[in-house]
Amino acid sequence: MNKDTHHISLALLQAYLDQELDQAEQQEVLSHLEQCPACQEELSHLEDIFIKLEHLPELELGKDLSTSVMAQLQEETKSSLGITWALVFEAIAAGTVIGLLIPALRAAAWLPQLVNTQTQLQAGVNIFLNQLASTWLVWWAELQLNIEQSAKSFFSRSYFPSGEFSPWILILAAAGIGLLANYILLRSNPIRSRNHKNGI
Amino acid sequence: MAFTGEQALLKKVQKGDLNAFGLIIQDYQSSVFNVCYRILGNRQEAEDLVQEAFLRAYQQIGKFDLSRPFGPWMRTLAANLCYNHLKRARLNRVPLEDERDTIKDDPEHGPEGTLEINQEHLALYQAIWKLPDIQRMALELRHFQGLSYQEMAEAMKLPLNTVRSHLYRGRQNLAELLEEDYE
Numbered sequence: 001m002n003k004d005t006h007h008i009s010l011a012l013l014q015a016y017l018d019q020e021l022d023q024a025e026q027q028e029v030l031s032h033l034e035q036c037p038a039c040q041e042e043l044s045h046l047e048d049i050f051i052k053l054e055h056l057p058e059l060e061l062g063k064d065l066s067t068s069v070m071a072q073l074q075e076e077t078k079s080s081l082g083i084t085w086a087l088v089f090e091a092i093a094a095g096t097v098i099g100l101l102i103p104a105l106r107a108a109a110w111l112p113q114l115v116n117t118q119t120q121l122q123a124g125v126n127i128f129l130n131q132l133a134s135t136w137l138v139w140w141a142e143l144q145l146n147i148e149q150s151a152k153s154f155f156s157r158s159y160f161p162s163g164e165f166s167p168w169i170l171i172l173a174a175a176g177i178g179l180l181a182n183y184i185l186l187r188s189n190p191i192r193s194r195n196h197k198n199g200i
Numbered sequence: 201m202a203f204t205g206e207q208a209l210l211k212k213v214q215k216g217d218l219n220a221f222g223l224i225i226q227d228y229q230s231s232v233f234n235v236c237y238r239i240l241g242n243r244q245e246a247e248d249l250v251q252e253a254f255l256r257a258y259q260q261i262g263k264f265d266l267s268r269p270f271g272p273w274m275r276t277l278a279a280n281l282c283y284n285h286l287k288r289a290r291l292n293r294v295p296l297e298d299e300r301d302t303i304k305d306d307p308e309h310g311p312e313g314t315l316e317i318n319q320e321h322l323a324l325y326q327a328i329w330k331l332p333d334i335q336r337m338a339l340e341l342r343h344f345q346g347l348s349y350q351e352m353a354e355a356m357k358l359p360l361n362t363v364r365s366h367l368y369r370g371r372q373n374l375a376e377l378l379e380e381d382y383e
């Protein structure tokens with residue numbers, strides 16, 4: 001309450017109308033209003049505003065907006081599904097990368113040791129490969145010799161004037177026979193012919 | 201817990217039933233439109249914001265407490281959306297005042313339209329739209345949505361005294377504007 005004029009402030013009157021005062025304050029305002037025509041008039045003006053606002057008619061929308069909202073929601077749901085799947089794939093990809101990266105990073109501490117191990121391993125592999133190649137060359141030379149001898153004993157010496165017979169000739173001949181056999185087999189394959197008839 | 205028809209519908213919406221939400225929109229679109237129209241003062245803008253409000257409501261429906269009425273929650277959400285829209289528009293210097301409707305110029309909703317609006321109501325609408333946005337928002341929440349001071353403060357994310365002050369000034373300004381109109 002305003003002590004200079006002994007009237008109720010507009011703020012207090014509004015709080016009174018809004019029923020936001022505690023019981024003691026409300027009683028105080030009520031008591032004052034009973035004996036103060038000026039404050040009663042002020043209250044009446046305020047009540048007019050309250051009544052006007054309360055009776056303000058609502059306008060008609062005049063159209064149905066639900067169809068448009070639903071269409072937008074369906075569109076959003078679709079794109080959100082797409083985003084969800086994209087996120088799932090990204091999460092899997094990220095998980096895979098991290099899953100590989102972490103052991104790789106852990107192994108980094110062992111790298112110098114690994115390099116040593118690798119060098120030793122590589123040396124071992126080199127020795128093994130060298131031995132394999134030597135064995136294979138020996139076997140190849142023996143094979144060449146055997147074929148040459150067998151062929152020479154089968155054919156007359158005049159067919160091989162140089163005295164050399166390369167196993168490449170036999171290999172190429174075998175490849176030719178293989179191709180011819182495959183061609184004949186594929187030609188008579190029933191699955192191939194059915195698919196061909198169906199235009200596959 | 202026994203659900204009312206609307207609560208059962210809202211429960212379905214919370215489970216992702218779009219068709220159920222369509223029915224909710226049909227029930228509330230008119231009241232939500234009026235909230236938006238009172239705050240924005242422009243029919244087209246209000247219709248756009250109604251749609252935006254329902255889209256937001258669908259996104260936030262999971263947070264909605266089914267034991268409470270949906271209407272006030274939905275309308276408060278719409279009011280906040282409109283108020284934030286106005287704030288953004290002011291920052292971007294969009295001349296909103298010039299775009300405000302005059303209702304009586306709108307053949308669809310003027311005195312000859314589907315709704316009877318007398319001169320007094322027209323004057324009140326115009327006066328409301330002349331108020332500062334924050335005072336109009338305070339009036340909307342208090343008088344049209346029936347929120348308490350505390351609820352208004354929560355909805356507007358402002359201290360209670362600030363909200364109360366905007367509400368009081370809004371009423372005083374409204375009274376002055378209406379008086380000017382009579383004179």
